[in-house]
Amino acid sequence: MKKLTEKHVEELYTFTRQHYVEHYDVQTELVDHLANDIEQIWKNKPQLSFEKARDISFKKFGVFGFMGVVEEKQKQLGKKYRKILWKYIKEWFAFPKILTVISTFLFFYYFLQLNIGIYIIGSSLFLLAIIDLYFVNKLKKEFDKRTRTNGKKWMLEEMIFNVASFGGVMVAANLPQILTYIERVPSKIESIIIATMITLAIIYSYVTLSIIPKKSEKLLQKHYPEYKLISS
Template identity: 70%
Template sequence: MKLTDQHIEQLYKFTRQHFVEHYDVQTELVDHLANDIEQIWMENPTLTFEQARDKSFKKFGIFGFMDVVEEKQKQLGKKYRTILWKHTKEWFRLPKIILTASVFLFFYYFIQIPIGTYVIGASLFLFAILDIYLVTKLKKDFNTRAKENNKKWMLEEMIFNVASFGGVMVASNLPQLFNYAKNIPSNLGALLISFLLTIAIIYSYVTLFVIPKKAEKLLEEHYPEYKLANN
């Protein structure tokens, strides 16, 4: 026996009922279930679709699909970190390293003069506000994309939500860095603070601007079916 289109749609619904919300993971599970159900039918053709489906599902163990979801999260987390590193290291190569050095020297110079703490404080305050605004915008963009396409892709959610987490993390730690910068004990301390602030800005820029802007291209490269599924 072969599965019909209606059976396939029921399998997608079955994965959603078991808390698998990302379309790419659903598709992987549906493909596995479909192949296994057809194999079960070859061995026992008297079983109904639901009986064969439940028999196949039991093979996933007491945690159901959760182990598969967690493994997929690990795989795509590694994929995202690779993307992040690829775009971050560009800021330490010509010509972008010139801008990186300029940002670093800006912080290093102003940390060491009395009025500098106020300049840095104002700069970081504006940076934090921009971060929070962009975090909010990214979340809104992601929700809009998911609603329009009626599908959520795990890598897509990482691109938008990891970026949001990064922005919040950087913004929330800026006051602590600023307070520490008020009493720099040495040039080494000034170098360290300047380096951390420069990295924070690069990290936020890459996660909040660069990677989300390339989302469509990244998703099409990773998911061969992405463009077709969203049409």
């Protein structure tokens, strides 16, 4: 029976890239699938060329080609990323980190009750927005450098760096908006809600922009056993 050569496999990687599959992990899954299917096709029709057998296999993906596979992979890894995010956020609600969370909440709650509080809160939120945007820019540069160095892009890696950056921008952009709701000294209930929102935004920013990216190597090697070999 005809077998695929290493050259054929490389051509399949090129084929997936030409059909808008940019992440190496998704390319690998598709190449494995195509390779197995092509060899099955050759069992019945050994006279077919590699290109014709490949095209027959590709047509089985339907009108939209590989897009369905890419979208399904995004959903799977999106779910995995949210689990990772939730894991590290939960740590802040256990001792001793919970003390930092309570202190942050009380800080904002206290100043919300003062007439000059809006200035203190405004300065704090502006500073937090600047810090968020700094880390967003830092992560973008790091991701671009990693992609250039490895020559490959992994979907989970992109989520860790780019999705975190997007979240950081959203948090930074919306923190100052809170000030528009503070035209007077808010009631205790309003202060609790606002202080809680700010505290959660700070935790989210810190986890997505600092903690998870620092653990990216470990997370990627755990999810992709081949990541260490390829990236080293």
